[in-house]
């Protein structure tokens with residue numbers, strides 16, 4: 001049914017970069033046979049899942065939305081893929097994304113944009129617009145995304161889906177092509193909170209292949225949804241994200257959701273995180289700095305594309321011609337920005353200062369979590385904007401990330417879930433909850449109560 005749906009709508013939505021119909025049907029048949037033989041399978045066995053193309057798969061190409069990796073089929077599976085396959089989920093294809101997960105609209109994909117299923121003229125969010133659009137358009141019931149500054153949560157917000165960024169270290173990053181290693185985290189995308197929780201339970205857990213992987217034993221997120229109860233829960237409204245710069249229809253739905261939670265017995269309090277004023281500036285130094293280093297490996301020798309300069313040349317000439325042809329404008333912008341911020345003489349002024357701001361953000365969160373069990377804000381300032389609206393203005397694109405970036409700087413978990421449609425444009429609105437590190441289950445509790 002999902003393959004039929006893809007055939008019917010993906011020409012317009014363009015959520016997928018690659019689909020694997022034969023392999024999917026073969027896996028499905030194998031699962032059916034095991035179930036028919038009486039084998040006790042995981043509840044998600046046989047459920048199709050779409051995979052963001054930043055995650056390496058040993059049976060499908062992986063491009064990370066870039067020309068520089070066109071045609072590359074990785075020799076191994078990411079740890080999350082190993083876990084999905086072991087549980088019997090069926091990877092049906094790879095989803096579109098901004099090149100190397102840099103962006104908020106999927107317009108920076110080298111393979112053309114994805115369209116928002118709610119309005120094909122609008123962006124599906126980014127960088128994981130393909131995963132969110134696949135789930136919103138019923139092409140897949142579940143998807144995996146990656147979130148470095150909001151790339152799971154902001155697409156969920158603009159497509160009316162659920163997206164979760166787990167605690168940093170909660171889900172293995174082994175086999176996720178790194179954008180910014182200290183910020184990246186893989187997580188679930190789905191249409192309901194329970195679906196995300198069940199997928200979260202499959203992918204979480206320690207992995208010796210990821211040196212930042214936590215060794216915690218995680219409680220069941222699905223149980224947290226099933227037992228959802230917000231009576232007595234203190235929910236802190238982030239003052240810096242509740243007014244200026246936010247669309248009226250977004251704020252209306254946000255406040256309605258707070259009323260629902262209050263009626264269910266939650267206590268709504270105000271909290272202030274003054275350092276959020278500097279969060280975007282700090283993020284857009286730290287992230288490009290790490291990205292410029294991570295992307296250095298795409299040198300024409302080890303992976304994907306190789307472009308020989310006319311008339312030949314040195315190895316540097318080949319690398320330079322390949323990177324010139326293989327990287328898009330946004331990737332180049334960030335490589336240059338990051339390299340500059342890390343260069344001798346500027347390191348302390350830019351990268352060093354940004355790291356200090358990062359510490360201030362972490363302290364602000366620690367203080368806020370003394371006053372509240374979870375924090376809340378709209379997931380992004382506006383509903384889905386029009387394709388092309390912000391492509392000429394990187395700063396406008398970056399400002400979209402104000403509500404999502406802080407969680408990555410602090411390493412804490414966040415969830416975005418739909419709370420209806422904005423009055424002025426009829427487009428989906430998401431609410432975001434944040435919890436202290438390791439307390440992902442609190443997000444599923446409050447999400448379950450609201451759903």
Ligand code: GLN
Pocket residue numbers: 101102103104126127146147148149150151152179287401
């Ligand atoms: N929009 C953010 C950026 O462009 C988020 C990216 C992400 O989470 N991968 O960096």
